[in-house]
Each structure stands twice: as C-alpha cells, then as structure tokens.
Amino acid sequence: MGKYYLGIDLGGTDIKTGVIDEDYNIVAKHVIPTQANRSVDEVVADMAAAGKTAVKMAGLSESDIVYVGVGVPGAVNSKTDVVLLAPNLPGWRKIDFIPIFQKYWDIPVFLGNDADAAALAEVYAGAAKGYDYAIVLTLGTGVGGGLVFDKKLFTGCGLGTELGHIIIVTGGEKCGCGSHGCLEAYASVTALLREAKRFMKEYPDSLLHELCGGDTSQISGRIIFDAAKQDDVAAKAIVADYVKYLGTGIASLCNALRPEVVILGGGVCNAGEPLFGPLDKIVESEIFSTDDGGLPPILRAELGNDAGIIGAALFGVGR
Amino acid sequence: MGKYYLGIDLGGTDIKTGVIDEDYNIVAKHVIPTQANRSVDEVVADMAAAGKTAVKMAGLSESDIVYVGVGVPGAVNSKTDVVLLAPNLPGWRKIDFIPIFQKYWDIPVFLGNDADAAALAEVYAGAAKGYDYAIVLTLGTGVGGGLVFDKKLFTGCGLGTELGHIIIVTGGEKCGCGSHGCLEAYASVTALLREAKRFMKEYPDSLLHELCGGDTSQISGRIIFDAAKQDDVAAKAIVADYVKYLGTGIASLCNALRPEVVILGGGVCNAGEPLFGPLDKIVESEIFSTDDGGLPPILRAELGNDAGIIGAALFGVGR
Numbered sequence: 001m002g003k004y005y006l007g008i009d010l011g012g013t014d015i016k017t018g019v020i021d022e023d024y025n026i027v028a029k030h031v032i033p034t035q036a037n038r039s040v041d042e043v044v045a046d047m048a049a050a051g052k053t054a055v056k057m058a059g060l061s062e063s064d065i066v067y068v069g070v071g072v073p074g075a076v077n078s079k080t081d082v083v084l085l086a087p088n089l090p091g092w093r094k095i096d097f098i099p100i101f102q103k104y105w106d107i108p109v110f111l112g113n114d115a116d117a118a119a120l121a122e123v124y125a126g127a128a129k130g131y132d133y134a135i136v137l138t139l140g141t142g143v144g145g146g147l148v149f150d151k152k153l154f155t156g157c158g159l160g161t162e163l164g165h166i167i168i169v170t171g172g173e174k175c176g177c178g179s180h181g182c183l184e185a186y187a188s189v190t191a192l193l194r195e196a197k198r199f200m201k202e203y204p205d206s207l208l209h210e211l212c213g214g215d216t217s218q219i220s221g222r223i224i225f226d227a228a229k230q231d232d233v234a235a236k237a238i239v240a241d242y243v244k245y246l247g248t249g250i251a252s253l254c255n256a257l258r259p260e261v262v263i264l265g266g267g268v269c270n271a272g273e274p275l276f277g278p279l280d281k282i283v284e285s286e287i288f289s290t291d292d293g294g295l296p297p298i299l300r301a302e303l304g305n306d307a308g309i310i311g312a313a314l315f316g317v318g319r
Numbered sequence: 320m321g322k323y324y325l326g327i328d329l330g331g332t333d334i335k336t337g338v339i340d341e342d343y344n345i346v347a348k349h350v351i352p353t354q355a356n357r358s359v360d361e362v363v364a365d366m367a368a369a370g371k372t373a374v375k376m377a378g379l380s381e382s383d384i385v386y387v388g389v390g391v392p393g394a395v396n397s398k399t400d401v402v403l404l405a406p407n408l409p410g411w412r413k414i415d416f417i418p419i420f421q422k423y424w425d426i427p428v429f430l431g432n433d434a435d436a437a438a439l440a441e442v443y444a445g446a447a448k449g450y451d452y453a454i455v456l457t458l459g460t461g462v463g464g465g466l467v468f469d470k471k472l473f474t475g476c477g478l479g480t481e482l483g484h485i486i487i488v489t490g491g492e493k494c495g496c497g498s499h500g501c502l503e504a505y506a507s508v509t510a511l512l513r514e515a516k517r518f519m520k521e522y523p524d525s526l527l528h529e530l531c532g533g534d535t536s537q538i539s540g541r542i543i544f545d546a547a548k549q550d551d552v553a554a555k556a557i558v559a560d561y562v563k564y565l566g567t568g569i570a571s572l573c574n575a576l577r578p579e580v581v582i583l584g585g586g587v588c589n590a591g592e593p594l595f596g597p598l599d600k601i602v603e604s605e606i607f608s609t610d611d612g613g614l615p616p617i618l619r620a621e622l623g624n625d626a627g628i629i630g631a632a633l634f635g636v637g638r
Binding site for chain 2: 132133149154155156157158159160161162163165166167168169170171177178179180181182186244245248249251252253255256257258259260285286287288294
C-alpha cells in the first residue's frame with residue numbers, strides 16, 4: 001500500500017480537507033464551514049475532526065497518514081510555525097498552531113500559507129508540472145503568490161513572500177496592506193471591479209449597465225469580459241488597463257526572479273484567450289529578456305479549488 | 320598554510336585581480352586596463368596573466384590557488400557558464416568563457432555576474448556579515464543587484480536576477496533594457512543626473528547652476544546633495560524624488576523577497592544620512608510588514624571597489 005497525506009485548506013468560509021495519495025490524487029475530500037467567529041481552539045478542533053472524517057471516507061485509518069499539511073490564509077513564519085496574522089480569521093494573530101492541532105490529533109503537522117500551497121500544488125500536480133522554477137499568482141479578492149524554486153517553496157527569511165505587494169505604480173492606488181501602488185491594488189478582482197465601476201460612471205451608455213441589470217454592484221469579471229467580446233468600448237478599456245497592470249507586474253517579477261514559468265489562477269482566468277493573449281504581448285514588451293531565454297510561458301492554473309488541499313499535503317516535501 | 324583564492328573583476332575600464340585568503344582579506348591586488356576594444360581572446364589572456372601577477376605579488380605560487388572566480392559585467396547563464404551579453408564589452412555575446420581562460424591558466428574557474436559578486440562579498444565580508452538573507456543593490460550607471468539567500472547566491476532558473484529591472488512605474492520612463500519604468504530608470508546615478516538637468520532648466524536661479532560652474536554637464540550626485548544641504552529648493556526636490564523612487568523599489572523588493580537586510584552601494588551612498596534618513600522613512604511607509612518583522616535595516620555597503628574581487632573569489636563557495 002502506498003503512502004497517504006492529509007491536506008487542510010483553511011479559508012474564511014470553509015475548511016477543506018482531503019486525503020492525497022503519492023501521485024497527488026485526492027482520494028477523499030471533506031469540507032465543513034469555518035464559522036470563523038468561533039475561538040481559534042474550536043476552529044482547530046473542527047479542522048482535526050474534519051480531517052479524520054476524510055481519512056475514514058478514504059477507507060484508511062489515521063496511522064496510514066504520514067503527516068498533515070495545513071494552509072492558512074495569512075502570514076506564517078515558516079521558521080517558528082507561528083501564524084502571524086490571518087486577515088479573514090478574527091483572533092488569528094500570533095497563533096502557535098501546531099501544538100493546538102496536536103491536542104486533537106497527535107501527528108506530524110506542517111504549516112504554510114495558502115498561496116504557497118497553491119504554488120506547490122501546481123508545480124507537482126498541475127500546470128507547472130515539469131518545471132522547477134515557477135511563480136504562481138492567484139487573482140482573487142487579493143493577489144496571492146507563491147514562488148517555487150528548485151521544486152522547493154521559497155519563503156525569504158521565513159516570513160513568506162508577498163508577491164501581490166510588489167509595487168508597480170509608485171505613489172499609486174492605496175493598497176489594503178498600507179502601501180500604495182501594489183500589484184494587488186491593480187490586478188486583484190477587487191481592483192478590476194473598482195475600475196469597472198469608475199468606467200461605468202463615465203460611460204452611462206455602456207453595455208455593462210444592461211448586463212448588470214442596471215445594478216452596478218452586480219458587475220463581475222465575467223460580465224466585463226462578455227461586454228468586451230461584444231465590442232463595448234468601456235469594457236474593452238477596463239480589460240486593457242487590467243491587462244497592462246497585471247502584465248507589468250508579471251514582467252517585474254520575472255525580471256527579479258527569472259522563473260521558468262508563470263501560472264495564473266483565480267476565476268478571472270476563465271476569460272481565457274481575451275485575457276492571456278494581450279497579457280503575453282504586454283509581458284513580452286516589458287520584460288528584460290536575453291536571446292538565451294528569460295521570457296517564460298504564462299499558463300493557466302489547472303487545479304482550481306483543489307490546489308489548496310493538494311499543496312498543503314505537499315508542505316512536508318523535503319522538510 | 321591557509322587556502323587562497325583568486326578573484327577577477329572584469330569591468331569595461333579595468334581588469335581587477337586579487338588574491339584572497341580564507342578570511343576574505345585581499346593579500347595582493349593587480350589592476351590593468353581592459354582595453355575592451357580588443358578581441359575576447361586577448362582580453363581573457365590578459366586576465367589570466369594579471370591574475371598570475373597578483374599571485375606572484377602575494378608571494379605565492381599558482382598551485383597555492385584553489386580556484387579562480389570571475390565576475391563579468393553582464394548576464395551569465397550560471398548553468399552553462401556562458402556569458403550571454405556584457406553591454407560594455409563589445410563582442411562579449413554568447414562567450415563560453417571557461418575553456419578560453421583555461422587555455423592560459425589550467426585551474427578550476429567559477430563564473431558569475433559582477434553585481435552578484437558584490438552581493439556575496441558584502442554578505443561574507445562586508446556590511447551584511449552575520450545575515451543569511453540579503454539584497455545588495457549597487458547604484459551606478461545602472462542599478463545592479465544581487466540576492467543572497469541562505470548564504471548562497473540566488474540566480475533564478477540560471478539566468479541571474481535583474482533587480483534593477485523591477486518595474487516601479489507602469490508605463491514610466493523608458494529604460495535601457497527596452498522596458499519602461501524600471502527601478503534603474505529612476506534610481507541609477509544616470510537617472511539622478513537626468514532629473515537634475517530637468518530641474519535645472521525649470522529653476523534657473525538654483526544654486527546647482529553655480530556649483531556646476533554654469534555647465535549643466537558637470538552636475539554630479541555630490542553637487543546635488545551639497546546644494547540640498549544648503550537648502551536649495553531644486554536640489555531638495557531632486558533628492559526627495561530620487562529617494563521616493565529608490566525607497567519604493569526597495570520596499571517592493573522586500574515585499575517579494577523578504578530579506579533580513581538591504582545593502583546599498585555606489586558613490587551616491589557617500590551622501591550618508593541625507594540619503595539614508597529619508598529612505599528609511601519611505602521604505603517603512605511602503606513596505607508590507609507584520610508585527611513579527613519584515614522591515615529590514617538598510618545599510619551602506621562597506622567593501623567599495625574591492626567587493627567585485629572578493630565576491631568573485633567567493634563564487635566557488637558551496638559549488
């Protein structure tokens with residue numbers, strides 16, 4: 001019998017747990033609501049219980065699990081295994097996670113950031129399979145990012161990277177992190193929708209209003225790309241701006257880090273070619289490349305919502 | 320008797336060679352002009368000859384040297400040891416350096432980029448001593464940068480990093496690399512002087528004109544900082560802008576890479592507190608930090624022109 005690992009993807013809404021086999025397949029999955037307003041201890045107890053349920057669902061016993069990997073939506077000190085801060089989980093500040101978890105399940109535990117988990121998953125089992133050096137960006141409410149170098153997670157001096165917070169516009173848009181002009185302030189879905197609302201005010205005749213049913217708050221990435229496909233001027237301008245900033249951020253990261261491949265995840269990537277086509281052009285024009293390479297392919301993430309579980313289950317690799 | 324290493328710092332103007340002992344002291348140094356218009360083969364022959372002279376000057380024989388390390392002012396593929404391109408050395412394009420050098424001196428050779436050499440030197444023997452994770456930026460004609468992580472040089476997938484080409488102003492100043500808005504286009508000495516000239520046109524009464532003897536082409540970093548000290552409005556604005564962009568670039572790099580320390584080198588750092596004081600403030604305001612750290616000290620490089628020799632002699636460390 002092969003080896004099995006348990007991955008837990010802790011989110012503000014759900015706790016996703018899954019048993020992974022040696023080939024990175026999810027053999028059983030169990031998801032429960034986080035109920036983030038509870039105490040840390042209660043949430044952790046439920047994480048352990050949900051994980052054990054997934055193990056049973058897989059027809060395995062707890063002793064079949066080599067270790068548990070946990071991805072947290074926040075900053076983790078990878079040297080001390082302390083959760084420094086998880087913005088969407090009230091009370092999660094300087095939490096020494098592993099001892100709490102082990103009260104409920106006495107098993108080796110590896111802790112990490114959820115975007116780092118997604119990056120590892122894409123490299124071992126997803127779109128970046130076969131590459132050793134990858135940047136993985138997830139475009140959502142924020143911009144999460146993970147760096148994998150030489151097939152290992154890169155976390156700087158232990159605080160984890162914050163790729164969504166490279167600064168692409170000096171003195172630009174205020175970012176949630178307190179800085180200005182961060183990639184996240186231009187390339188997150190939040191930023192895309194913010195800009196869409198600005199444009200909709202300027203373009204009262206835009207198709208976007210009709211597609212929103214007259215309610216600006218209903219605007220979405222899908223609506224914007226749909227309207228752009230129908231040649232709506234405002235929508236095309238919104239997409240062009242979004243791609244310009246995202247592409248510039250990717251070029252900047254590539255210049256600093258020289259990955260072999262860049263992977264993009266998040267719902268906005270469903271736009272497909274109308275996003276990736278122009279993006280390739282911007283990155284190519286703004287990157288510092290040499291004849292010998294330096295222009296990595298930009299690919300769409302493959303694992304979707306499962307990346308967090310699979311990647312968490314990989315946190316123990318090489319450690 | 321201890322071990323000795325030979326470092327060669329190849330520049331557009333000089334070939335600097337030095338014998339380094341195990342404590343990273345230069346025990347003998349020999350510098351000759353590059354005469355960069357000669358053939359690659361002639362330059363390399365001179366590099367080997369100059370290195371052998373340095374060995375003699377140190378009272379050593381060639382067999383006392385463990386290896387030769389060579390820092391090149393350009394892009395080096397660290398996996399193939401090919402010099403891809405050295406902008407200030409005509410003809411240095413896709414040069415398979417090591418076999419050429421070994422025609423003149425049969426000894427193990429390690430090749431790397433000169434900014435990477437400076438970074439290694441500062442970590443092992445200079446301002447970043449005691450730190451494992453450092454970003455070292457050299458502010459000169461361009462902005463060179465090196466990343467040392469876990470006391471080892473970081474070169475991405477092998478092409479070397481280009482930290483001077485992170486993009487801090489989307490769609491900004493045209494950069495020599497072909498991109499726009501790169502850190503180098505704002506934080507190099509070239510950029511500082513470009514901005515100074517712009518300001519001098521706008522401020523015909525500025526003290527800067529007097530300090531230049533009426534000749535704008537004589538403007539220098541020293542003159543700008545001198546005038547700022549004397550409360551010249553134009554000079555203070557030039558410095559404030561320079562610091563804003565440099566600080567933003569440093570904050571951006573720190574967010575992406577989370578170093579323990581940032582080291583700045585290059586003549587402009589002679590300005591001291593009037594540069595470093597405001598710079599600390601900008602970086603602190605623009606960085607993504609947590610209570611647990613994330614705001615690294617910004618220190619001045621200590622090794623000056625010797626960094627290239629010492630660092631080249633360190634290229635073999637851990638390889």
